[in-house]
Amino acid sequence: MQAPEPKHDVFQAIADPTRRKLLRLLGDRELPVTAISSHFPMTRTAVSKHLRILSDAGLVSEQKVGREKRYKLQPEPLLELKRWLAYYDRFWDNRLAVLKHLVEAEDPADIGPLGPQAVPPGE
Template identity: 75%
Template structure:
């Protein structure tokens, strides 16, 4: 029985900046590999290898149209990434809330937080 799991996971696939650019390029429309290659300063073979990794991760679908291979974005596997990142979002939100509080205090009181009484990085306002 063949293993149906992807050869590459989403995290590996998007780790490369070229592959992230490829995904961005395919957001709105299906494109032929020859057209896609024109957007990158590398050979068509190199672009095809990146597309193969994205395809193996389930992020793009390839379709033969005559002698041409066309690629389109399949965003569903990105949900795994979104779920993973959402866990860490609470840390960002906390930092943003502290920053918002500091800015609001400064604007209400006219306090200069760059002087000796400013909060240190690891302190939070009362």
């Protein structure tokens, strides 16, 4: 018996530009795979594989309506990505604050004995 294939995480799922485009497309409305496929220069099977990866990551849900499956964006897992990126937002804000302090310092002695690292973040 084969072990089940591991599920994809949000970071793996959004790593591919096609899947990011799929998420943007599904952000506005629920669509069947035939309508989704018309936006891509690939087969419906290839689009379905991308949708399966997004589904494994919890980023899209599917619902059977008649004979077709409709896909819908589930944005909640993107919160993990948002939290991860928030660290880097703070990192760059601090770096830019240090740079601003250095550029605006009238006297190089104002920078401090340890250079830019001596400047407290947010000042």
